[in-house]
Amino acid sequence: MTITAEALAGRGRFPVLRDTWLLFRHDLGATLRQRVGLVFGATQPLLFLVLFGPIFATFGTWETLVPGLILQLGLLSSGMAGFGVVFEKRSGVLERMRVTPASRLALLLGRVLNNAVTLILQTLLLLAAGFAFGLRAPATGLLAGLALVVVLGMSLAALSYAAALTMNEQLFAPVISTVVVPLMLLSGSFLPMSMAPGWLDALSRLSPFRYVLEALRELFAGRYLTGTVGAGVAVTVVFAVVSLAVGTRVIGRVNA
Amino acid sequence: MIETVGLSKTFKGGVEAVGGVDLTVERGEIVGFLGPNGAGKTTTMRMLTTLLPPTSGTATVAGHDLLADPRGVRRRIGYVSQGGGINPVAPPARELELQAMLYGMRREEARARTREVMTRLDLAGLEDRPGGALSGGQRRRFDLAFGMLHRPALLFLDEPTTGLDPQSRANLWDHIRALRDEHGVTVFLTTHYLDEADALCDRLLIIDHGRIVAEGAPAELKTGGRTLDEVFLDITGRSLREEAGV
Ligand SMILES: Nc1ncnc2c1ncn2[C@@H]1O[C@H](COP(=O)(O)OP(=O)(O)OP(=O)(O)O)[C@@H](O)[C@H]1O
Ligand SMILES: [Mg+2]
Numbered sequence: 001m002t003i004t005a006e007a008l009a010g011r012g013r014f015p016v017l018r019d020t021w022l023l024f025r026h027d028l029g030a031t032l033r034q035r036v037g038l039v040f041g042a043t044q045p046l047l048f049l050v051l052f053g054p055i056f057a058t059f060g061t062w063e064t065l066v067p068g069l070i071l072q073l074g075l076l077s078s079g080m081a082g083f084g085v086v087f088e089k090r091s092g093v094l095e096r097m098r099v100t101p102a103s104r105l106a107l108l109l110g111r112v113l114n115n116a117v118t119l120i121l122q123t124l125l126l127l128a129a130g131f132a133f134g135l136r137a138p139a140t141g142l143l144a145g146l147a148l149v150v151v152l153g154m155s156l157a158a159l160s161y162a163a164a165l166t167m168n169e170q171l172f173a174p175v176i177s178t179v180v181v182p183l184m185l186l187s188g189s190f191l192p193m194s195m196a197p198g199w200l201d202a203l204s205r206l207s208p209f210r211y212v213l214e215a216l217r218e219l220f221a222g223r224y225l226t227g228t229v230g231a232g233v234a235v236t237v238v239f240a241v242v243s244l245a246v247g248t249r250v251i252g253r254v255n256a
Numbered sequence: 257m258i259e260t261v262g263l264s265k266t267f268k269g270g271v272e273a274v275g276g277v278d279l280t281v282e283r284g285e286i287v288g289f290l291g292p293n294g295a296g297k298t299t300t301m302r303m304l305t306t307l308l309p310p311t312s313g314t315a316t317v318a319g320h321d322l323l324a325d326p327r328g329v330r331r332r333i334g335y336v337s338q339g340g341g342i343n344p345v346a347p348p349a350r351e352l353e354l355q356a357m358l359y360g361m362r363r364e365e366a367r368a369r370t371r372e373v374m375t376r377l378d379l380a381g382l383e384d385r386p387g388g389a390l391s392g393g394q395r396r397r398f399d400l401a402f403g404m405l406h407r408p409a410l411l412f413l414d415e416p417t418t419g420l421d422p423q424s425r426a427n428l429w430d431h432i433r434a435l436r437d438e439h440g441v442t443v444f445l446t447t448h449y450l451d452e453a454d455a456l457c458d459r460l461l462i463i464d465h466g467r468i469v470a471e472g473a474p475a476e477l478k479t480g481g482r483t484l485d486e487v488f489l490d491i492t493g494r495s496l497r498e499e500a501g502v
Contacts, residue, residue: 019358026354030346088343091387093351096341096402099305101330102358253309 016103023102023110031114041077042122045069049129052190060191062135067145067216068189069130070123071209074149075184077122078156079176081115082164085251086172089165094251104252108158108244115157116150123149141219148219148236152212155240158247165250187213211235257283257410257442258304263313264466265299273299275466276313286436286443288457290450292492296466297446298338301412304444305335318410331359334408338415338446340399344388348398349374352405359406373401376431378424392419400428404435411435413445417452429456450484464492 048069056065088094097107123146127135137145164172187193187209193201204210215232223229258281265274274296281287291297302308304317306326314321320328342348349370356366374380377397387395396419403411411432417425433456435441447453453460454474462470470477470491477487 022354022357026350091343092337092339092341093343094341095307095337096335096355097358098307099330099333099335100355100358101327 016106016109019102019106020109020113023106024113027110027114028117031117034118038118038121039125041080041118042073042125044076045073045126046129048072048190049126049133053133056190057134062130062133063137063220064192064217065190066127066130066135066137067213067220068187069126070145070149070216071187071213072184072189073122073126074119074153075156075180075209077119078115078153079160079180080173081111081157082160082162082172082176084111085161086164086169098252105244105248108161108247108251111161112154112157112244112247116154119150119153120146137220138222140224141222144224145216145219148212148215148232151240152209152236155236155243158243162243162247162250183207183209186210189213192217208235208239257281257285257319258315258317258444260304260315261313263300263303263315264311265296265303265308266311273466274303274310277463277466277468279461279468281442281444283442284436284440286432286445286456286458288453288460289444289446289463290448290453290460290488291446291463295463295492297463298414299466300463301335301414301444301446302337305333305412306330307335318408332408333410333412334403334406335412336399336403336414336416338418340395341402342387342390342395342398345386347382347384348387348390348395348401349383352398352401355402356405361406369405370401373405377401378427393421393424396420397424407439408441410442410444413443415446415448417447417449425452432456450488454484462488462491 049066053062053065085094088097098104127142160176163176167175186204186207188196188204192214193204193210196204211228212232212235215229218224218226218228218232258279260277260279263274263277263279264272266272277296277300289297289300299308303310304315304322306322306329310322314323316322317329318332320326320332322329343351352370352373353363353366356369357363361369371380374382377400379394379397379401382390382394387398390398396416400413400416403413413432417428420428429452432443432445436443445457457474459473460471460477461468470487474484478484479487482490
């Protein structure tokens with residue numbers, strides 16, 4: 001007896017969506033159970049908020065600082081996402097999944113959506129702490145900002161998986177942390193790039209994250225339909241499409 | 257069911273693991289793929305199961321072209337890898353249900369089928385135990401469960417019985433024979449146990465240094481009153497001696 005017609009029909013008309021949902025839901029329990037890891041992943045920006053924020057607030061605003069810390073969180077939390085797949089590769093689970101007819105995009109998205117859940121919870125934690133210190137921003141701006149960061153985070157997670165699957169396992173963590181710090185600084189995460197000298201300002205325009213961060217700051221300030229927001233959204237969308245394409249390709253054909 | 261032409265794989269760094277394999281497996285056959293360590297068995301299987309892109313050559317697997325329609329191949333095959341694929345931190349039973357659903361079964365059907373396969377492989381009662389807390393043989397039987405879950409028409413088993421106790425091994429042999437006899441399943445398996453190959457397989461292919469060096473039914477290979485072990489050593493040992501220029 002082989003696969004029945006009914007079984008194939010059960011995959012429905014949108015197998016990518018179905019597979020993604022199945023894989024996402026399967027991992028969700030584990031994602032939500034990792035409370036310690038969730039908080040640990042957010043400690044660095046939280047520490048900046050608590051130990052650096054009050055100094056920053058003497059000459060800047062919380063509405064400038066917190067978006068920077070959210071971006072920092074997104075870069076760190078999503079950048080390290082690839083770790084998970086290293087274990088799945090070692091245990092043979094990834095290969096077992098790759099022999100099933102599940103869509104390759106779904107194999108990636110199921111994981112990436114779980115990273116998104118983690119990032120949302122971490123961002124909410126950071127925002128709550130920010131509010132306690134004096135951050136004030138309109139709900140619409142916060143929600144729009146969150147959406148932007150989550151899409152960016154998912155793209156980064158996809159790239160992180162691609163890196164983890166192609167790179168030497170030992171190199172992965174040091175390389176990611178080395179890459180994240182300059183990207184973070186160049187995006188103007190701590191101080192806006194408008195304060196930087198000309199050459200640094202020019203250099204930072206090469207980092208896609210600068211545009212996202214500037215859009216975040218506008219959104220937190222309650223300005224929605226501006227060129228800066230438009231640029232941030234456009235950069236995020238392009239980045240997402242490219243990252244998901246790269247991630248899907250790599251997860252579909254890892255040789256090792 | 258399987259037909260390859262000039263299938264080969266050279267890894268980065270120049271290791272020629274498989275060097276031009278032509279093989280044919282008919283529907284409903286149980287074929288044993290034998291060869292010494294490093295001969296290229298696992299590499300061949302990973303190519304045939306769409307996991308590894310061949311360096312050259314073509315293949316049709318379960319009626320679908322390996323390169324043009326990998327998804328069509330995946331739908332119809334099951335694969336138990338040499339190293340297995342058990343998640344140490346989750347109960348394999350949950351992952352069996354997920355995997356059944358990825359093959360298109362609905363939730364209820366996936367649950368029922370998981371129970372059925374687990375019972376068949378003597379795994380009932382282990383529903384809640386995470387993979388890391390299972391014995392080696394239990395894990396291996398779960399690997400087999402993953403491979404057979406969706407009733408594939410063609411089953412690839414890479415050293416399926418390694419680490420199984422004699423009773424589990426006999427049970428698996430029975431199960432493989434039943435799959436073939438009752439459902440016409442084709443089985444392509446590797447093993448280092450030549451008694452197993454002798455007892456279970458209709459036909460054997462022997463590979464050495466990435467090339468098929470002998471082929472035939474166990475009885476055909478055992479010429480001159482030799483045991484299968486002696487035949488195997490003669491074939492693979494001779495090719496080693498030839499290589500050394502003796
Ligand atoms: N990813 C890889 N990169 C480089 N060489 C590899 C890789 N995988 C396998 N090889 C080499 O290819 C050859 C064939 O390996 P393969 O795993 O196919 O052997 P096998 O016949 O399955 O052996 P065994 O009986 O030990 O399982 C070996 O020399 C092995 O070292
Ligand atoms: Mg092998």
